Amino acid sequence: MDIDLNSVFDRWSLFISLYLSEQIRQRLDSTVKHACVILTLAAFILAVTHMNIHRLAPESEIYGPGIKSVFSIIALAPYLSIPLAILNCMGLLFYNPFLKKKVHPQKSFAPSICFRIVTRGDTPEFVIQNATYNRDLCLAFGLKHFIVEIVSDKPLNCQEKNRIREIVVPKSYRTKNGSLYKARALNYCLESHVNLLARTDWIVHLDEETLLTEASLSGILHFVTEGKGDIGQGPISYANGKKIENWITTLADSLRLSIDYALFRFQLAFLHRPVFGFKGSYIVIRNKVEMEVGLDNGPDGIAATMETIAVYWGLFTLKSNEFFVVQKESPTASKRESHIKVV
CATH class of the missing domain: 3.90.550.10 (Spore Coat Polysaccharide Biosynthesis Protein SpsA; Chain A)
Structure with missing residues (x-):
């Protein structure tokens, strides 16, 4: 049995527009976007981790221990940015960048x-x-x-x-x-x-x-x-x-x-x-x-x-x-x- 995805999506959109207030819709929309950012961030971290987990420095028997140490230090240099990267992630995780809070100052x-x-x-x-x-x-x-x-x-x-x-x-x-x-x-x-x-x-x-x-x-x-x-x-x-x-x-x-x-x-x-x-x-x-x-x-x-x-x-x-x-x-x-x- 074929399912018309466009029809299902249109009905769901109609339900949201009819039964949810504008404020709730905006909050739901921002929450969905925030969740997409978090999932994208998690996927990127997993991909980078997987790509680098087996990346080894040159073998010492080929280049010698001195050259291997130099390459090991160079390979570790990109990880110096990890603390700032973690704090950037925390900012995106804890605070929703898509949520627009309306204020009415005097x-x-x-x-x-x-x-x-x-x-x-x-x-x-x-x-x-x-x-x-x-x-x-x-x-x-x-x-x-x-x-x-x-x-x-x-x-x-x-x-x-x-x-x-x-x-x-x-x-x-x-x-x-x-x-x-x-x-x-x-x-x-x-x-x-x-x-x-x-x-x-x-x-x-x-x-x-x-x-x-x-x-x-x-x-x-x-x-x-x-x-x-x-x-x-x-x-x-x-x-x-x-x-x-x-x-x-x-x-x-x-x-x-x-x-x-x-x-x-x-x-x-x-x-x-x-x-x-x-x-x-x-x-x-x-x-x-x-x-x-x-x-x-x-x-x-x-x-x-x-x-x-x-x-x-x-x-x-x-x-x-x-x-x-x-x-x-x-x-x-x-x-x-x-x-x-x-x-």
Whole structure:
């Protein structure tokens, strides 16, 4: 007796749509996808284990004990990544990356938020365009107390003044410990004659190519109003809904999103500390923490980004159980204008 699988599938889909609520359907859908990820992960681990279980180093009688020892060390080198691989697996196992938790933060009671963008000023039109987009999105979202700050090494001559503030770092400005580049620019924002924020205000650090989304704004508001931590961070997607200029670089950068949902989510949601790393963008931090810790840690090791400052920030309470994605386009070699990240 033949069974029409399409008919069975259609009836099952009709049953689900009729008898299950939208919330239950979304949860079931995310659970099924999460289960597929776990099964794929298990199959990959079993396959790799099976392939390597009989892989032996060259026999000593053929190459000699010295050469055999060298080959044995080389064969063991890939296994140095096992600890991070295990933690990545734990992040995927314990936290469902497909489950989208809806939150409804109180916008009218939200604290003041500063979206701070740091740039060298080489592409002023591009930076102003993205800053204006983020400003307009915040206004359309209903955010009351916010400002978009553009911190640049060169004047941008931004004509947009409504909720947008341009800060030009003087060429003569030097920090006490000689910090450079991004750390220097951010430290300038903490100077008493520049910093207009209260200690209880919040700062969202963004790159010049970063675009906010309504989901990321909901997540940021939920985090800052929940009051469970002083520092938070979420994942960044690449070319989400945007035209992709370079598929190779976009796909390469997309690997970083898997690390966001696996390793970084595990360390922030479970360990509450940036033990294994910290991105230099999409950081939500209370202003008082940044003022107390400071960003002037010298030119060695922190010249370009804020990742190593996470070591200092780790001394404070760090929690980010909610993940709300921002978007970011992958860099290409030919077009600076295509570098869009979406948060």
